[in-house]
Amino acid sequence: MEKINELTSENIVQQNIERLKEIFPTAFSEGKLVVEELQALVGEYIQKDKEYYQMTWAGKTEAQREANKVSTGTLRPSKDESKDWDSTGNIFIEGDNLEVLKLLQKTYNSKIKMIYIDPPYNTGKDFVYEDDFSDNLKNYLELTGQTDQTGKKLTTNTDNDGRFHSKWLTNMYPRLKLARNLLSDNGIIFISIDDHEQGNLKKICNEIFGEENFISQLVWKSGGTSSAHFTKEHEYVLCYSKNLASLSYFQYNGISSVSDRAIKKPSVKNPISIIHFPAGIDFECEDKIFPNFFGDKEPVKIVSGIFQAKNRKLANEVSIEAAWSMADMIKNWLNGLTVIDQKGQIVKRFFFKNNGVLQYEKEKGTIHPKTIITDYTTKQGSNSILNLFENNYFDFPKPPDLIKYFSSIVTNDSDIILDFFAGSGTTAHAVMQLNAEDGGSRKCISVQLPELTDEKSEAYKAGYKNIAEITKERIRRAGELIKRENKDKEGIENLDTGFRVFKLDSSNILAWDTSVDEFEGQLDMFAENNGDHIKSNRTEEDVLFEILLKYGLELTLPIEEKVVGDCKIYNIGFGSMYICLSDQIKADVATTIGEWHKESSDSNPSVIFKDSGFASDADKTNTVQTLRQVGIENVKSI
Incomplete structure (x- = not known):
């Protein structure tokens, strides 16, 4: 039985190396890239001049490296904050979107049809905190009060900072780089922005997505805002495809x-x-x-x-x-x-x-939307929230109809839509509304940082201690409102208005640190856990979803359970994986898995046990042999 010693997110660098090996096998010698050989293979396409057209800023190299780093974090399920946990296909993730995007790389690589984000516009008031690329996960846990260390505060990026634009670009670059990996080949990303960073955003998007994949810069007439010389009536939405060659024309109601x-x-x-x-x-x-x-x-x-x-x-x-x-x-x-x-x-x-x-x-027909959007305003966005709450807790929220419009021309019946700057939850609201109108079953993944609300704010007084709490409540209320407004529509009771909640945290698995300073503490930690590699304050379901995440299985797969003696067995996705993390595992657990396997159409399922959970070495051996007798060979322990 192979033992899993480490669970990390997708290793993007290794993934890119494997792709290079496929294209240029002779450029590798004993597993290492021979740069000179690669240069010879690409010939005249080498840029030899020191000066060439590029977008650069202080911190770019660091941002590029960060996009390639793996994450050792995980997403812990929170059933009590979820809605319709057992049946929903939607996801809400509370956490720093940089780490979350890393964790989604394996499961949702090339599966997202549309991304919409409304990131900070860099007005000098809207930055939450600076990334700490040395240990971004630790930084997030400290800033959100999830660790014992205190004192760090959430900050803004003020315009008198010497690296005002650089900080914003460094923040956005790795997130967009990771987001591109998640888009399907015919996927599209929409990014809202205003004059503060529109020029810089377009340049880094040209670099990340490629100028050839630029679709349009849409002008959205959002409503009038007074300024020094002109009244600003518009914002922008940058639109890029992952691969324009794979993208057909937009379709009537969004689909061909x-x-x-x-x-x-x-x-x-x-x-x-x-x-x-x-x-x-x-x-x-x-x-x-x-x-x-x-x-x-x-x-x-x-x-x-x-x-x-x-x-x-x-x-x-x-x-x-x-x-x-x-x-x-x-x-x-x-x-x-x-x-x-x-x-x-x-x-x-x-x-x-x-x-x-x-x-x-x-079949459906093609359409050609105009680049100037005039039908939706931020006032409509504010009214949408006021219709759900007694107050509007957000400044200039996007109207759901704007996101619904984008979704309607881009997405198909069961496509996945991602918003990793979820904010007020407009995208999730819009997806549910569109599904109610056209009978679709699109799924939405929302990611929001639990940014603390000001103690003097109306949101705080209403009991919302952070932005993520408001976002979740908005999605709950919006779903119920949509069902009420469509109560006479046939099949409306089947509309998915739920969502599974997950929260970013450190791994459930104890990592062995061999540094001298930590060695004694590591021994004590493992002794307290009786040699168990799973942290004592984590549940079986915590570990279960970390395994799904790191194995690339979707977080909304159906999960069945069976209890054998004192052991609980999880059946993931109708037999694609079986997991048992209990103690005192014996061969009867394997027998039950074997019987379950006979009902499944999956011919090669994975089975994962907790390594320290077997009653004895003999039970471990018998368990493996019992599974082999029913044709299950892929058995591992954690």
Whole structure:
């Protein structure tokens, strides 16, 4: 059984080296990069002049290095602050977004379709604190009162500072660099900004995303603000793609094709009927045999045949009884006819999703939005918050309709949207609103620093000690309001208005420090834990989610539990991973995992145990052998 000694975030430097090896294998000798050989391979593309066009500032080198560093932190689940923990696909992360972005690298690399951020504009009043690149995680824990050290205060970046612009650029650069990794190849980032740093932001975005991937600089007429000479009526939104060559034109309602369920809740409008499906229809599922009856409010019954997915196709002829929402269209498509819906849109195909439910996919048209946006104002943003709270706790909050507009032209039904400067929670609000309107199932990841509220502020008096607390409450209230406003809409009860809360913290695993000063303390620490590498004040679920994060599994995967004796076993993602972190583990735990594995379609799951949790060495050996007998070879301990 292999032992996991360290859990860290994605090593971006190593990842880049591996890519270089694939492209230029001869540039490496005994695992090391031979710079001269690489130069010879790229030939005339080498920049030899000392002076060339570039964007630089005091601190840039440090910022570049920081983007490549791994994080030893983790995200600890907070169920009591979450909403609909077991069913939601949305995430709220409380923590420094620099460290959080590092931790998301493995799980969400190239999976985010859209990023929207409203970062500090660098007005001289809006910086929270300076990054401490020597140990950013420790710095964050100290500043937010999560460690015993006190005295450091949150600061602003004043305009009389000699490195006013440099500090802002150093703060933004590594965050944007990490954000780019998370975007899908056809993903887009929108960044709100004003005149203070618009020019500098565009230059570093050109460097990070590439000038060739610049889409547009949008002008947003946000509303009038008096200034010395002119009344400022606008801000900017910079728009970049990850890979413009992979990005098609914007689509009507944001998508070139729309997909939705082809069954409904049985009713007079949608009566139950039987449709016969031939083998070979697309089935977006790993090999699996489905039961003859499934579904609750929208039941599906297999009348004849075996409902089986094989090689991502329907394996057998099957007759299915359900309340079809478009029965005639389904039958016409099965008969090879061109199917056009009531809106004149061509239905391209019907297919089964991984849950066994029939879906349809139909075409949409392209649109070309204007670069000047005039329909939304910051006053609308303020009114949105006032509609949820008695006070507006934010200065110039963005209106949800602005973010909803961006999402509608960029994202598809189930895409993921990220906002790592969540602030008032506008992006999460906008995503829920858009899903309510078009029936989508987009997911939102929000990241917000628990910046302390001023003790004299209305927010503090209302009981909100930090900004993240307000953000979470705004998302809760916005979700309930959306459901109330759409209470008569069919299927609104299925709208995902929940979110899983995670909080940035140091790793759950005790790290061995061999420095002389710490050696004795390390011995005492491990002695207190009886040799256990897991910190004494951490729960099994804390460790569970650190494992998921570092293994690259999504934080919203379904988790089932079984108890065997005094041991709890976690089944992650319907059998993709099994974890047991209990004490006194014996072979009966492996037997239960083996039985669970037989029900799963995953042929090569991972199994992870706590190394110190086995009752004896013999139990450890028997556990591994029992798992091998059912075909599970990937067994590790932590």
